[in-house]
Amino acid sequence: MVEISSILQGGYAHPLSREWQGKRALTKSMFMYPLFITDDPDAHVVIPSLPGQCRWGVNKLQEFVGPLVQKGLKSVILFGVPLTCEKDARGTPADDANGPVILAIKKLRSLFPDLFIAVDVCLCEYTSHGHCGVLNDDGTINTPPSVARLAEVSVAYAQAGAHCVAPSDMMDGRIKAIKQGLIDSGLANKCLLMSYSAKFASALYGPFRDAAGSAPSFGNRKCYQLPPQAKGLARRAIKRDVNEGADIIMVKPGLPYLDIIADAAELAADFPLAVYQVSGEYAMVVAGANAGVYDLKTMAFETTESLVRAGATLILSYFTPQFLDWLEA
Ligand SMILES: [Zn+2]
Numbered sequence: 038m039v040e041i042s043s044i045l046q047g048g049y050a051h052p053l054s055r056e057w058q059g060k061r062a063l064t065k066s067m068f069m070y071p072l073f074i075t076d077d078p079d080a081h082v083v084i085p086s087l088p089g090q091c092r093w094g095v096n097k098l099q100e101f102v103g104p105l106v107q108k109g110l111k112s113v114i115l116f117g118v119p120l121t122c123e124k125d126a127r128g129t130p131a132d133d134a135n136g137p138v139i140l141a142i143k144k145l146r147s148l149f150p151d152l153f154i155a156v157d158v159c160l161c162e163y164t165s166h167g168h169c170g171v172l173n174d175d176g177t178i179n180t181p182p183s184v185a186r187l188a189e190v191s192v193a194y195a196q197a198g199a200h201c202v203a204p205s206d207m208m209d210g211r212i213k214a215i216k217q218g219l220i221d222s223g224l225a226n227k228c229l230l231m232s233y234s235a236k237f238a239s240a241l242y243g244p245f246r247d248a249a250g251s252a253p254s255f256g257n258r259k260c261y262q263l264p265p266q267a268k269g270l271a272r273r274a275i276k277r278d279v280n281e282g283a284d285i286i287m288v289k290p291g292l293p294y295l296d297i298i299a300d301a302a303e304l305a306a307d308f309p310l311a312v313y314q315v316s317g318e319y320a321m322v323v324a325g326a327n328a329g330v331y332d333l334k335t336m337a338f339e340t341t342e343s344l345v346r347a348g349a350t351l352i353l354s355y356f357t358p359q360f361l362d363w364l365e366a
């Protein structure tokens with residue numbers, strides 16, 4: 038005799054009743070699409086290690102982003118890829134008024150008034166040494182001037198019209214410094230602060246570094262990005278950024294860190310929770326599909342829905358254009 042409590046299958050026999058088993062369903066508005074903006078205004082350059090993704094010049098944004106907005110794209114996050122600027126020790130080109138990021142913010146605001154524009158705040162692409170801050174003579178990070186510089190750059194992006202600034206550097210105290218910068222410049226009520234709170238030193242960033250040209254010229258980023266085994270540090274970083282004034286908490290990467298996403302959903306329960314499905318995760322899913330291991334769409338759904346199941350409410354994903362086709366709303 039089968040016990041009554043053992044009978045489950047009737048509850049998910051129909052496709053619709055299977056959909057009801059999720060606490061939250063994927064929607065188009067949950068996706069934020071990463072865009073690489075370079076300084077050649079007419080650039081449309083394929084990134085070989087990130088299939089289907091390109092570096093764009095400001096003049097190409099209308100023809101690329103327009104059709105996506107038509108399909109229901111609600112938000113983008115911009116990454117600057119300066120290839121011709123003069124890099125220095127403090128990352129001066131990061132907030133150049135004629136740099137690709139600030140020009141792209143203004144362009145997108147005028148072209149697509151309803152599009153939410155987030156901007157990654159990072160000094161790596163703009164410093165001569167490729168690290169995300171100002172260095173001491175011995176090559177270590179000098180924290181106070183680093184966070185002051187990150188705040189300065191964030192304010193410049195907010196002044197240009199960014200709806201969100203998202204510092205990805207992982208420097209101690211930068212959320213507080215950026216929030217204070219936004220308050221002092223009268224922008225704290227207009228610009229959202231999304232913190233890359235639990236960003237791990239992952240092997241999955243390779244294609245992004247290829248796309249952004251942002252590998253450090255010496256050393257690595259292990260003194261500011263979190264060690265992959267560091268659950269406790271991740272929990273402390275999430276709590277710290279909540280207390281320093283973050284409006285959205287982010288975990289990055291997604292797939293190998295589902296437990297951290299679940300922890301963030303509990304520790305920052307009153308906040309939207311973003312997850313960055315990073316370049317390597319995306320490339321891995323595409324590569325497996327190309328090798329015949331699984332169907333691309335099925336695996337894209339399974340991996341992305343796992344992030345939602347763990348607690349994500351916002352997903353930064355290179356699959357965004359496909360999901361705009363795959364999802365009805
Ligand atoms: Zn950086």
